[in-house]
Amino acid sequence: MEGLSTKEGIDYIAWIYTSETKNETLMKNCLECDKPLMGRVDKKFCSDMCRNSYNNRLNSDSHNLIRNINNQLRRNRRILEELCPEEKARTSKSFLITKGFDFNLLTSVRPTQKGSIYHFVYDYGYLELENDFYLIVKDNRLEKQLSGSKDYGKADS
Numbered sequence: 461m462e463g464l465s466t467k468e469g470i471d472y473i474a475w476i477y478t479s480e481t482k483n484e485t486l487m488k489n490c491l492e493c494d495k496p497l498m499g500r501v502d503k504k505f506c507s508d509m510c511r512n513s514y515n516n517r518l519n520s521d522s523h524n525l526i527r528n529i530n531n532q533l534r535r536n537r538r539i540l541e542e543l544c545p546e547e548k549a550r551t552s553k554s555f556l557i558t559k560g561f562d563f564n565l566l567t568s569v570r571p572t573q574k575g576s577i578y579h580f581v582y583d584y585g586y587l588e589l590e591n592d593f594y595l596i597v598k599d600n601r602l603e604k605q606l607s608g609s610k611d612y613g614k615a616d617s
């Protein structure tokens with residue numbers, strides 16, 4: 461046992477041993493309210509109410525995860541939108557990071573025929589240039605599609 465004297469080493473091993481055997485002999489407790497469980501060995505909850513609130517909490521945790529990711533995606537888009545008021549703009553990696561941009565979150569990866577790879581966050585894409593610079597582009601096709609379908613029907617007016 462590195463860093464421990466023989467005495468401490470023995471105590472440590474004894475501690476592991478007792479905590480292991482304790483777990484085996486200890487009665488299991490309700491995962492939600494921690495009350496000791498009676499009855500079946502595979503029981504996890506003392507009541508349906510505890511099972512429900514435990515599962516609800518789990519579900520809301522995954523809901524939170526999705527919400528956090530969606531928020532960061534929207535934030536990423538807002539940052540690109542801010543930096544790219546026209547069709548194209550250039551920025552640096554460090555500036556994106558200062559703004560709170562998260563490079564792990566994107567909605568699509570679009571390689572061009574020339575072999576460049578654009579990463580898109582909704583309708584804004586970025587392309588890594590040399591020396592940690594980035595080109596930001598806006599994909600207007602989506603907007604055109606949407607406004608095109610809106611205008612559809614009132615053509616020739």
Ligand SMILES: [Zn+2]
Pocket residue numbers: 490491492493494495505506507510
């Ligand atoms: Zn309970």
